[in-house]
Amino acid sequence: MQRQNDRYLRALQCQPVDCTPVWMMRQAGRYLPEYRQLRAKAGDFMTMCKNPELACEVTLQPLRRFDLDAAIIFSDILTIPDAMGLGLYFEQGEGPKFKNPITNFNDINKLSIPDPEIELTYVMDAIRLARKELQGKVPLIGFAGSPWTLATYMIEGGSSKTFTKIKKMLYSDPASLHLLLDKLAESVALYLNAQIKAGAQSIMIFDSWGGALSHRSYLEFSLQYMHKIISLLERGTRGPSYTKDYVPVTLFTKGGGLWLDKIMQAGCDAVGVDWTVDLSTLPKENIAIQGNLDPTVLYADKVTIKNNIDLILKEFGPYNGHIFNLGHGISQDTPIESVEVLVNTVHQLSKRDHNGES
Numbered sequence: 001m002q003r004q005n006d007r008y009l010r011a012l013q014c015q016p017v018d019c020t021p022v023w024m025m026r027q028a029g030r031y032l033p034e035y036r037q038l039r040a041k042a043g044d045f046m047t048m049c050k051n052p053e054l055a056c057e058v059t060l061q062p063l064r065r066f067d068l069d070a071a072i073i074f075s076d077i078l079t080i081p082d083a084m085g086l087g088l089y090f091e092q093g094e095g096p097k098f099k100n101p102i103t104n105f106n107d108i109n110k111l112s113i114p115d116p117e118i119e120l121t122y123v124m125d126a127i128r129l130a131r132k133e134l135q136g137k138v139p140l141i142g143f144a145g146s147p148w149t150l151a152t153y154m155i156e157g158g159s160s161k162t163f164t165k166i167k168k169m170l171y172s173d174p175a176s177l178h179l180l181l182d183k184l185a186e187s188v189a190l191y192l193n194a195q196i197k198a199g200a201q202s203i204m205i206f207d208s209w210g211g212a213l214s215h216r217s218y219l220e221f222s223l224q225y226m227h228k229i230i231s232l233l234e235r236g237t238r239g240p241s242y243t244k245d246y247v248p249v250t251l252f253t254k255g256g257g258l259w260l261d262k263i264m265q266a267g268c269d270a271v272g273v274d275w276t277v278d279l280s281t282l283p284k285e286n287i288a289i290q291g292n293l294d295p296t297v298l299y300a301d302k303v304t305i306k307n308n309i310d311l312i313l314k315e316f317g318p319y320n321g322h323i324f325n326l327g328h329g330i331s332q333d334t335p336i337e338s339v340e341v342l343v344n345t346v347h348q349l350s351k352r353d354h355n356g357e358s
């Protein structure tokens, strides 16, 4: 049995670590040649997600190259609307699309809540397989999209820069939007509980488009529903010292820097922060912080990458509740050598401030 590396889970509980754990959002993906090769063979992205062997293989790919402290299950946030019957597909170069987007109250009223053990068994099978293959080497992260972020794709019919349709509904027919968000919150909670049962050891909620909302709307249409999801999760109880089987939750609202004090009160163990956040303004007790290197730093030379990592680590010093990550997903044209520099530099430099276990 391999030695367990649980510094990621320890940091989520703000417990002593030997150095700062690091993983990257979208760490399994197109910047890896072995991903592109497998994807070319499989045909399309959703075929890979729906095949547990392929999803497990892609989950493990980045861990074979880099000394990462966590794996994240290879899947997508849009599996839920797909399971609700919206017909998810990916158009080359255009991102996700839905054959049957939501246009009115009737569409929302008709939506049923997917049973994750039936419509989304492929995700649970991938999690079970990945846990088996990982053999405890590093923890496995499960995830879902926030209700607001999922709703943007379901109502816009795909990616959007302006959020015209959903914002029109928000202001002119808020009751319909609330019904949709409520159904999504229930669906996401069931989905995440199934992921925990299947073996996910930590949960992350991606609110990629929460930052598009006004202050008042963010609390009412996004944070409220993430709070509800967290309250429905069956994930054990966190003790005063490191609790091995407790499943911590990370909330990440991209562009949510102004609302971090409210996000920290939503029952999560950690908040994800993008690169716009001034780390010196954040509390460094009882709540873990994940972030926040600008992913484009990875286009620069080694010395610049190291200097930027050092600046972030210095903001935390000996604080144990820091998980190093990018401020958003890694870009597909990122040089592999930069990722290696990132992971190794975080471990090497952060040792100066830590002497805990793991």
Ligand SMILES: Cc1c2[nH]c(c1CCC(=O)O)Cc1[nH]c(c(CCC(=O)O)c1C)Cc1[nH]c(c(CCC(=O)O)c1C)Cc1[nH]c(c(C)c1CCC(=O)O)C2
Binding pocket: 024, 025, 026, 027, 028, 029, 030, 039, 045, 072, 073, 074, 075, 076, 077, 078, 093, 094, 095, 096, 143, 159, 206, 208, 254, 329
């Ligand atoms: C908004 C969102 C989506 N999906 C996700 C989010 C939230 C995170 C964020 O804000 O980036 C989350 C996601 N998507 C994917 C993962 C896998 C796990 C990981 O490695 O982090 C995770 C956690 C794989 C993926 N999801 C997708 C890919 C690319 C698929 C491919 O072309 O091979 C991957 C690796 C497809 C996807 N899926 C989605 C989009 C907008 C796209 C197109 C992206 C693009 O074309 O650049 C929806």
